[in-house]
Amino acid sequence: MTLKALLVSAAVIAVPVSGPANAQLRPDQTAFRAIFKELVETNTTLSAGSCTIAAAQLGARLKAAGFKDSDITLFSVPDHPKEGGIVAILLGSDKAAKPILLLGHLDVVEAKREDWTRDPFVLVEENGYLYGRGTFDDKAQAAIFTDTFIRYKKAGKSPRRTLKLALTCGEETTFAFNGADWLAKNRAALIAAEYAINEGGGGRYDPAGKPQALGVQVGEKTVQNYKLEATNPGGHSSVPRPDNAITDLARALVKVNTHEFPVQFNDTTRTFFTTIAKSTPAPVSAAITALLANPKDNPASVLLSQDPTFHSTLRTTCVATLVEAGHANNALAQRATSNVNCRLFPGTDPEQTRADLVAAIGDPRVAVTLTAPIRPIAAPPPLNPAVIGPMRTLADKHFPGIPFSLTMSTGATDAIFLAPVGIPTYGAPGLFIDSDGNGIHGLNERIRIKSLMDGRDYLDDLVHTLAD
Structure with a gap:
């Protein structure tokens, strides 16, 4: 807990x-x-x-x-x-x-x-x-x-x-x-x-x-970890090349960090935010009311998401928690990996979130796989x-x-x-x-x-x- x-x-x-x-x-x-x-x-x-x-x-x-x-x-x-x-x-x-x-x-x-x-x-x-x-x-x-x-x-x-x-x-x-x-x-x-x-x-x-x-x-929410992995033939660090495993992974992690999953409500969160709106001053109360009426209301979502807990309650979230890369100080990395920890909104299929991450990253050089254990939805x-x-x-x-x-x-x-x-x-x-x-x-x-x-x-x- x-x-x-x-x-x-x-x-x-x-x-x-x-x-x-x-x-x-x-x-x-x-x-x-x-x-x-x-x-x-x-x-x-x-x-x-x-x-x-x-x-x-x-x-x-x-x-x-x-x-x-x-x-x-x-x-x-x-x-x-x-x-x-x-x-x-x-x-x-x-x-x-x-x-x-x-x-x-x-x-x-x-x-x-x-x-x-x-x-x-x-x-x-x-x-x-x-x-x-x-x-x-x-x-x-x-x-x-x-x-x-x-x-x-x-x-x-x-x-x-x-x-x-x-x-x-x-x-x-x-x-x-x-x-x-x-x-x-x-x-x-x-x-x-x-x-x-x-x-x-x-x-x-x-x-x-x-x-x-x-x-x-x-x-x-459901806890699900994903492995991001970029691989490369590597080589001598004195001869850099544009396709770099560490750089590819870094770009992917920035995209994960900036990706916003859509707003979702269930009976619990709808009741919670309805209750909160009654005792919260404007403009937050108005934003809650607007988002309850239309989960795609982006200005309302942006305002509420300034509160980190509100942000997490409204959607699935993913964040990088571990990074490992390279094998020598004087060598181009052959492999760069990261653990991305996601908290899936109730009812979300972990495989769908994996597909969302792949789409957000948009780089076939970075593989995204589910990491065991795969918990129930x-x-x-x-x-x-x-x-x-x-x-x-x-x-x-x-x-x-x-x-x-x-x-x-x-x-x-x-x-x-x-x-x-x-x-x-x-x-x-x-x-x-x-x-x-x-x-x-x-x-x-x-x-x-x-x-x-x-x-x-x-x-x-x-x-x-x-x-x-």
Whole structure:
């Protein structure tokens, strides 16, 4: 989870809210913090950590709360023994009602101790924050969902609808084992559900620390990488030639960088921009209205695209992220390659985007190919009022006065692997992020204690409301 839909919410006008910042923890919050602390302090990076250990620790906590062995599935594959996960089942009383899946990921982005101010795998409390890798992405929500299961069991309650919890590994890596993908392809019946609640939604604080906006993520883009490659016979650098692999690639990358894909809308983004237009001053509000009426309105597109997040939300985007060329200081390059990272608007065929890039480059000397993995085409979930309605109602209860909106992520989550097996997935509101991004994927990642505890109350209430 990068900033995703949370940054999109930045365009909503701030609404001041008052309240205690760091009240004394309740007994139930103290028990939850112990789960959170253990999870954060368990290294789950790809290089040196183990999601399998983290999953086993959570399984032990669930068993201690009263879950049976038959309720818990710990899984991994021989080729990736440290990248395991857990699925837990809380049976509901209504066997005819379809289950709800709670989805989260255990793995975290790499964190080098020498770069951090604090040990990234020790939970440190300072000035109203909890520091550590994964404190926000995504161990907060993983711990909250586990805690909700434990609270259900300890209270001796059963939800009306069966609840399933899937905490997996691999969301933060491109080429490693992905637990959500594996479950969807190999254990689809185990996680089968009417819909899933995932990361990706949430709220945003303004720079002063006041809640500014809240949103539910309804859909996301597809991540697809492309390889651009220019080749040449090369030769001695003392005898340059006009057909140069590096120059050919450079020209191609400039064209990729300046190419604008067409504006597109789906139900989520149309609703989002319609909502934004009501609270945004002119001339932006007028441009939004014009573009909604005519997606080919170029002046309106140019104006809105000055906001980088609006620009990405409106269309497919592609950008060069890696370049490699040449083999010697005194030789003409025989090969020059670049990785172009594209974020495809939901429903876009990766092959069509490849064809668009070829046309934009217009140079047969530069080959464009898809780079594995080739992910499923993103399919946005329906605007289901039975899901979104309670999210909105509970937002008014827990965060009164805060604008609530639908958002589409310009990033990506594991939701993309669930759509092919018929599980529409929604990024739940609840956790608020600071305007600077809280160090997610970067240095000194942190979460406000107030955000964590308020978000826990909201998400626990949401799960009970949807399931009961």
